[in-house]
Amino acid sequence: MTKGYIATLLIFPLISLILNPTSAQPASAPGPAGPRNVTAILEKGGQFTTLLRLMKSTQEIDQINNQLNNSNSGVTIFAPTDNAFNSLPAGTLNSLTDQQKVSLLQFHVIPNYLSTANFQTVSNPLRTQAGNSANGEFPLNVTAAGQQVNISTGVVNATVDNAVYSDGQLAVYQVNQVLLPQSIFAAHSPAAAPAPAEAKKDKSKPTSESPASSDDVDTTSNSATGPAIDQGMRVAFVGLFCLFAWGFL
Template identity: 40%
Template sequence: MGNHTLLFLPLLLILSITTTISAHNITEILSDNPDYSQYNNFLSQTKLADEINSRQTITVLVLNNAAFSSITSKHPLSVVKNVLSLLILLDYFDNTKLHQITNGTTISTTLFQTTGNAQNSVGSVNITDIKGGKVAFGSAAPGSKLDSTYTKSIKQIPYNISVLEINAPIIAPGILTAPPPSSDVNITALIEKAGCKTFATLISTNGLIKTFQSTADKGLTIFAPNDEAFKARGVPDLNKLTNAEIVSLLQYHAAAKYLPVGSLKTTKDPITTLATNGAGKFDYTVSVAGDSVTLHTGVDSSRIADTILDSTPLSIYSVDSVLLPPELFAKSPSPAPAPEPVGAPTPTPASAPSPVADSPSPLPASPPAPVDGGPVGAPADAPSSAGHSSSEKSAGVHVKASAVLTFTVTALSAFVVSTVFMS
């Protein structure tokens, strides 16, 4: 009995203390230092904090209030968001990795490149280990200068998120040019160009475009079904709907708030829509699988296919299916049953299962940085890793026990108890 117990106790102990890092929170990481209050505030205003928190591997280049004010005091929110997006690298860099860059220079893609507003290499950043132990940053666009320098490390959760301070914003060609205000955006033209002509025609002929346009300046998100979605089997015949039902259906495809992809990925609550009223919720929930985002109405579901526009405070997406609210369509449309033989018992009706969109696999995380100390012979005046001590703190990190490990521990514990009593 004792031998069996001693055999399994070490394994149980190891499994029971194993945990999984589940998330990071950039606003919590920066909240301890008032020098980054402006930067932190604008991450929340632009919803970029949600995008950062939804990413598995990322580096955030932070500016203190003095350096960041040169942007915030002269430019609108849409431009500030572009500048911030260029400071969010889709790779992991810490103090050690910065000083061990192969050949002394590398190019990193940024969040700005994913917005669709960056042409060629404008959305990438040049990182160069220069003489004297300093590391410089600049736009990867040809002819750009390395005007920003790494000053210190703030926080690392290897190899999940790294937060580093730089002394000046990275300015790419054209990034300070303000996009047109939301009221000047031609919503129908954008939607038509994206292959959603049927939806564009419907919102125009039913007067919804005026509602969308007036709401856009305060925050608006549109989910436009593509043309194939209206031809899909099970989509109701719009000619059989009343005018009020058609308007509610179209309103159901828009939310009166700005929801970029990062916000959709991190939202936990149901999303209310322009159709929401006292008589019905007219909302939907969100599920995420890797980089795929799916909306669930309770009747059907639809994958977000593409981002048509992401310009604070307006976002427009194309979706694969027409979103059907339960308030108008109590259950999923199903094909008519085949005729039964005379005298056959009547089968109990069953609701057709809701379609589930295929989700692409998550993108692989970037290779981890070296875990050893600095390179042999590294310059003495290299920036200090002031944030290494802060990595021992729990701010911005949520830890939870792995469900699989919990199940394993429970099973093994039962086995040990059974073995003991049997012996």
């Protein structure tokens, strides 16, 4: 009786293992997260159509995805909305060369991850994918005051409206202006009008108002006294002639 009971206890677990083999296997670890898709993130935002179109036409989106998925430093994107692009003067984008369009987009990309807290302590000017920021070509300065984050390029001043996406490796921030770099748009700004030339002063003295010179005064006085002197000399000569003639008589 005891042997049959023990056998029953041993048989039932064995039967359970045979009928349910997967229950004995440990749970598999979750696979690695798939590659981040910047296009999908911006499309989900719903107001970055122009930005996406430019990124695709210049292949900048491929460069961002490549850096994001093959680098540990992460990426930060300042994403202007469609309204921000629409507020640009007419023909602004069409006036740019292909290389300038690439530089414009790269100016919105920081080659490392920045959280909202990082904006409080970041060192300016920020280095963007566009290139050198030290010599005034692509300076990008970020300042934070409380919850407000301001961005200055030397051409425009923008603000960060909200965080579209952030996961510790990729950050996408919505901005209310297209960030225009100095190296491209300072040359596009209209030149200041030259100052009007000063009217040349007339160096010639007006004859009607200029005082008479001393030479003119002397000439006038001489011309006035000359006839009187000549008249006196004639009278004296006649007198002397009369006295001389009277002596002979």
